[in-house]
Amino acid sequence: MKKLFWPFVVIAFLSGCQMRVLNPKSDTADTLTNLIYLSFGIMMLVLIVVFVLFVYFLRKFRERKGTKFDVPADEKENKWLEITWTVIPILLLAILAVPTVKATYDLTSKVSGSAEGSKDNAMIVEVVGQQFNWKFTYENGKESYDELILPVDQVVEFRLTSNDVIHSFWVPNLSGKIDVLPGEETRLSFEPREEGMYQGKCAEFCGAEHTLMRFETKVISQEAFESWMQEE
Template identity: 60%
Template sequence: MRCLRFVPLIVLVTLLSGCQIRVLNPASDTAQTQSNLIYLSFGLMMLVLIVVIILFTRFVYKYRETGERIGCIPGDKKENKLYEIIWTVLPVLLLVVLAVPTVKATYDLTYKSAAGEGFKQDAVNVQVEARQFAWTFTYENGKKSHTELVLPVDKKAALTISSVDVVHSFWVPRLGGKMDAIPGKKTHLAFVPNKQGTYQGKCAEFCGSGHATMRFKARVVSEDEYEKWLRTEGE
């Protein structure tokens, strides 16, 4: 029981740490869907954990050694069909509750990011090229940027991602999941940023000695500001 003395300290350190889990602070429709799945998974895990803790505490208390039960061994129960059915059905139900929205979201997001020509319609199309150890973003008017990806808010962004050397992984945690950049192949990622701001982007696949420096900024701005940037900045 001595370890329980440290619980308040652990809780206090956690609350004061100021940690920000970016994937749980979404700024796009895709990231919101993924965040919801994380919350669902966490909720189911906590439900199981709470039940296990309650049962464990109950059994420890019920079958604890007392003065009257020293050396007493409880009788062995051969079977209990009700409990066996419950322990079999409950895990299956939990898996179904988790699997159905996960599979649906996976297929929806995959289709959204790779739906042929429909992928580029009514979208801001950006060619994303990865190389050791930098990113190049090329827009439809030929404008290029190496340090930041600029996108208008509330408008679909359609990214076509490639690599010129090794496998990289494009990732802006607050805008959506990772997408590999593969030499000789083009991959696609689509999302609608719905919050203005500047978000950290990085390569999420170890790609060599300069991997840690392969970072960029994803800046989501108003449509007017985006059009102005497109005309006046870049290479």
């Protein structure tokens, strides 16, 4: 059984390599990735400081020969030390909160259901999630299923709805997740900046065949996209 453990771990790890959250290929994904790196950096800073202090105190106050039954002297309060370990977490939270709040407001304008969330130069793509596929409808009425074709360096606004249950639209390289609700329209926009193939999926369990709710996102040149739009 032990011989099968590590091959299983390697296979499970490699099976998810096609969807990389920390490999941004759009403006929206850039913002989300920067927040992840910032929070991870703060977390590692706290972890390193705690670990260093742990080792230091473990060594300083370890039991020595002949001191097993000694009673340590009472320590007097240290007001400045107490202020320090109270202020430092507040500062760290502020460092994380300020860019997070700013990014939240910026991204909220991109997922707004109102006209204020729309951009004049945005290309509109209507998205319908249904058990168990995705339907994409473009401005000229062209439709595609489980394959999203987008032009590079073009702002795209998605108008999403569901025909049945709640789904979640997610292309890790290009955007964060957004719920797709029955009877209600939600919106999401981003600008792909690099040509390539990116996997998308439904990130909300939506039924027995949920695993079929995957789709390919193909970002191509403006010329290739215009040619594709004219094809029947």
